[in-house]
Amino acid sequence: xxxxxxxxxxxxxxxxxxxxxxxxxxxxxxxxxxxxxxxxxxxxxxxxxxxxxxxxxxxxxxxxxxxxxxxxxxxxxxxxxxxxxxxxxxxxxxxxxxxxxxxxxxxxxxxxxxxxxxxxxxxxxxxxxxxxxxxxxxxxxxxxxxxxxxxxxxxxxxxxxxxxxxxxxxxxxxxxxxxxxxxxxxxxxxxxxxxxxxxxxxxxxxxxxxxxxxxxxxxxxxxxxxxxxxxxxxxxxxxxxxxxxxxxxxxxxxxxxxxxxxxxxxxxxxxxxxxxxxxxxxxxxxxxxxxxxxxxxxxxxxxxxxxxxxxx
Amino acid sequence: xxxxxxxxxxxxxxxxxxxxxxxxxxxxxxxxxxxxxxxxxxxxxxxxxxxxxxxxxxxxxxxxxxxxxxxxxxxxxxxxxxxxxxxxxxxxxxxxxxxxxxxxxxxxxxxxxxxxxxxxxxxxxxxxxxxxxxxxxxxxxxxxxxxxxxxxxxxxxxxxxxxxxxxxxxxxxxxxxxxxxxxxxxxxxxxxxxxxxxxxxxxxxxxxxxxxxxxxxxxxxxxxxxxxxxxxxxxxxxxxxxxxxxxxxxxxxxxxxxxxxxxxxxxxxxxxxxxxxxxxxxxxxxxxxxxxxxxxxxxxxxxxxxxxxxxxxxxxxxxxxxxxxxxx
Numbered sequence: 001x002x003x004x005x006x007x008x009x010x011x012x013x014x015x016x017x018x019x020x021x022x023x024x025x026x027x028x029x030x031x032x033x034x035x036x037x038x039x040x041x042x043x044x045x046x047x048x049x050x051x052x053x054x055x056x057x058x059x060x061x062x063x064x065x066x067x068x069x070x071x072x073x074x075x076x077x078x079x080x081x082x083x084x085x086x087x088x089x090x091x092x093x094x095x096x097x098x099x100x101x102x103x104x105x106x107x108x109x110x111x112x113x114x115x116x117x118x119x120x121x122x123x124x125x126x127x128x129x130x131x132x133x134x135x136x137x138x139x140x141x142x143x144x145x146x147x148x149x150x151x152x153x154x155x156x157x158x159x160x161x162x163x164x165x166x167x168x169x170x171x172x173x174x175x176x177x178x179x180x181x182x183x184x185x186x187x188x189x190x191x192x193x194x195x196x197x198x199x200x201x202x203x204x205x206x207x208x209x210x211x212x213x214x215x216x217x218x219x220x221x222x223x224x225x226x227x228x229x230x231x232x233x234x235x236x237x238x239x240x241x242x243x244x245x246x247x248x249x250x251x252x253x254x255x256x257x258x259x260x261x262x263x264x265x266x267x268x269x270x271x272x273x274x275x276x277x278x279x280x281x282x283x284x285x286x287x288x289x290x291x292x293x294x295x296x297x298x299x300x301x302x303x304x305x306x307x308x309x310x311x312x
Numbered sequence: 313x314x315x316x317x318x319x320x321x322x323x324x325x326x327x328x329x330x331x332x333x334x335x336x337x338x339x340x341x342x343x344x345x346x347x348x349x350x351x352x353x354x355x356x357x358x359x360x361x362x363x364x365x366x367x368x369x370x371x372x373x374x375x376x377x378x379x380x381x382x383x384x385x386x387x388x389x390x391x392x393x394x395x396x397x398x399x400x401x402x403x404x405x406x407x408x409x410x411x412x413x414x415x416x417x418x419x420x421x422x423x424x425x426x427x428x429x430x431x432x433x434x435x436x437x438x439x440x441x442x443x444x445x446x447x448x449x450x451x452x453x454x455x456x457x458x459x460x461x462x463x464x465x466x467x468x469x470x471x472x473x474x475x476x477x478x479x480x481x482x483x484x485x486x487x488x489x490x491x492x493x494x495x496x497x498x499x500x501x502x503x504x505x506x507x508x509x510x511x512x513x514x515x516x517x518x519x520x521x522x523x524x525x526x527x528x529x530x531x532x533x534x535x536x537x538x539x540x541x542x543x544x545x546x547x548x549x550x551x552x553x554x555x556x557x558x559x560x561x562x563x564x565x566x567x568x569x570x571x572x573x574x575x576x577x578x579x580x581x582x583x584x585x586x587x588x589x590x591x592x593x594x595x596x597x598x599x600x601x602x603x604x605x606x607x608x609x610x611x612x613x614x615x616x617x618x619x620x621x622x623x624x625x626x627x628x629x630x631x632x633x634x635x636x637x638x639x640x
Contacts (some may be wrong), residue, residue: 059556099635152327152614152624154576158335161609164601165339239468246470251598265474273476274484282474292468299464306369 020302022228032153038293042286046107053105054284056088058098060105061258068096073275081278089282093272098280106260106283113176113261114241121241122181122187122234129191134199134214140192142154147185156247162269163253171255179244187233189227198225201218228305236298239291249288262287317629324621331617336377359550360402380405404614405607409572409600414611417596424494428515429577431508433570435516441566447524448531449554459524467521475514475587482510492588511588521574524594527566533564537565555578564635567627579616590634603614 005142018203045052053059064087065215068074074094081099083088132143159178166174174210179234198204204221212220249252257264272279369376382388399405404414408417447459482488493502494512533541535558543557544550582594593612600608631638 077598149327149330150573152617152621153331154613154620156577156582157579157613157616160582160597160615161335161601162338165604243470250472251582251586253601266470270472270476273480277480280476284470287470288468288473291470292465295464295468 018063021196025304026300029300031296035293036041036299037294038289039297042107042290042293048058048109049104049108052096053101056098056100058101058262060101061098062097062101063092064098066144068093069094075275075278078279081276081282083278090278093276093279096287099279102260102265103262103282103286105236106262106265108174108285109172109255109259109261110245110263112113113172113179113245114238116176116244117179117183117241118234118238120176121183121237122230123182125187126191126223126226126230128184129217130187130226131190133195134218134222142190144192147188150182150185156244158182158221159244160250160253163248169233171259175245175254177246179248183237183241186237187230190229190233194226194229195222198222202223212234224292229302232298232302232306234298235294237304238294238298242287242291244292313632318623320628324625327621328614328618332381332614333377333609335613336462337373339610346583350581360471384519400574404611407600407608408631409603409605409606409608414607416611417608418593421593421596423589425494425581425585425594426578427504427508428511428581428590428592429574431505431512431517431575432515433574435512436519436523439516439520439568441527441563442523443520444527445531445554445559448535451532457530460528460572463521463524464603465521465539466517466604467525469517471514471518473589475511476511477602478514479588492590494590511584511590514587515577515584523566523569527562528568530565531562534558537561559638561635564631564638567630567634571627572620573622577619578619578623579612 015165027180058064068091069077076096078084078087078090078091083090087098105197128143128147132140158184162178165173166178194287200224202218207217209220228272245254245261246263246266250267251260252264253269254263255261262283266280266287269276269280269283315518323339357543371379379388383399383400383405387401387403388399399413402415404418406413407417425610443459443463447456450456483491489510490507492507495507497504540553540557543553579593581592582598585592585594586598593615596608597612599605600612
């Protein structure tokens with residue numbers, strides 16, 4: 001957002017490739033280092049969830065009646081919502097389920113859904129965008145109509161409705177599919193525009209003249225050209241995906257209890273806001289930090305990899 | 313221009329019919345049998361058949377859909393014989409839950425959702441554009457950095473957090489404002505506003521941050537255009553240059569965003585309404601889902617889609633007004 005021309009960062013030999021330059025430029029920024037750290041932390045947390053909860057000694061679904069006070073309406077015993085040597089982040093009111101274990105497993109569910117949905121969106125969006133931009137004509141017309149149509153869907157309302165009527169198969173899979181279904185037009189538009197400007201470049205003509213087939217041109221000439229914006233855009237849609245997963249789980253159409261997810265924990269904790277604010281604060285903070293970290297990372301990636309649209 | 317509007321309106325109707333078809337297929341094919349639900353536990357086969365016929369569920373799906381779409385434009389009669397029920401234009405069917413016309417239910421709740429969306433929109437435009445333009449004009453200064461860091465942070469705040477903090481801080485602890493309850497604007501404008509202020513703020517914080525980021529970017533880009541330099545060289549006051557030349561053209565990307573956001577919110581901010589307990593369309597929708605009230609679900613989805621496409625059309629037409637370079 002701050003620079004439009006990327007100066008060669010110090011410590012990188014002149015003549016280095018564009019990716020190496022981009023990496024050096026990114027790592028120069030403090031915000032990138034911090035947000036990478038936060039993202040890595042949460043990813044590790046999600047990946048190592050079973051290990052971490054084994055370490056703290058509680059599974060996310062395990063009740064601990066000794067941690068709550070039955071005479072005070074099930075309020076956690078101890079300061080800050082029941083923080084103790086056993087329960088590092090306190091416990092849930094009434095049940096005494098360990099919040100650390102739940103938040104860590106919640107990260108697993110939330111991030112798994114958000115990242116898989118992002119992957120679906122990016123793959124379909126890029127494919128549709130490249131096809132629409134490169135082939136033009138009827139392909140473009142059909143795909144562009146489809147993009148307009150998908151964007152006219154009231155997506156959140158539609159997602160809620162679909163999830164609530166769908167048969168109970170695999171909730172995680174279902175949510176991923178439903179969230180992924182509505183996200184692709186945004187990235188498809190970006191890629192389509194980029195492809196349109198790339199396909200008339202000399203090097204693409206050269207590939208065509210030298211006898212490359214469309215598949216080879218698309219994968220070897222066009223795809224590397226759109227990779228920068230796609231990577232930046234991908235990082236920027238992750239926060240939206242995380243927030244959508246949280247919203248759906250908050251509304252009770254997401255993963256089914258007792259499986260924890262951040263949105264669902266927030267929904268449950270709202271009722272205890274007066275008596276046990278920490279219960280609410282912990283999943284909210286996790287949500288806030290991941291969304292913030294992905295946004296900062298995406299901003300920086302866009303500045304470096306897609307300087308033309310960085311200002312918009 | 314008129315030709316353009318005509319063509320776009322046809323497109324709008326096409327999109328809505330397509331969305332209705334998709335929604336219809338999903339919600340009438342997938343879920344449980346509404347006739348069985350209406351019939352109750354001890355239900356004889358004859359009675360079930362009669363109810364299915366009354367609801368039109370014995371017809372093939374395409375026929376049900378055709379009837380539904382015709383009903384929207386002309387009204388239709390549901391069922392036959394002594395149970396015949398006329399559903400007037402614009403007919404979206406009757407709620408399975410309380411047998412009220414879906415259209416009436418929607419119009420009953422619309423003022424709440426519209427008040428919420430419009431009030432929040434005014435707030436977030438003021439806050440967002442104000443911060444964005446200020447940051448753009450002071451690019452790379454401390455003000456710019458502080459505003460933009462604030463915007464990123466605010467955009468990342470979960471709406472639950474903002475809402476609950478507002479309720480807890482301002483209502484419970486300080487007692488400055490009442491717990492939000494919807495008061496119709498016509499009854500008492502002051503109470504209407506004071507009751508809605510918190511939900512407005514909660515929504516506005518989220519959106520203002522996005523608008524600040526977007527408008528800063530597009531303002532910086534616009535202010536670098538040659539015609540801005542020309543305007544300045546002519547000796548126009550800075551204010552005129554910024555507002556008349558810069559802001560007008562710089563606002564087109566923001567306008568696109570605004571159309572989509574406002575269109576989406578008009579048909580109910582499901583989460584905000586549930587956090588603040590406002591009886592808007594979002595709540596109606598949510599309630600209808602839990603009872604499997606498909607006509608209401610379909611009605612809300614269609615209304616929401618209609619708001620989105622109409623808002624997009626309005627935005628495209630406004631382009632010509634805002635940006636003198638756009639002509640249809």
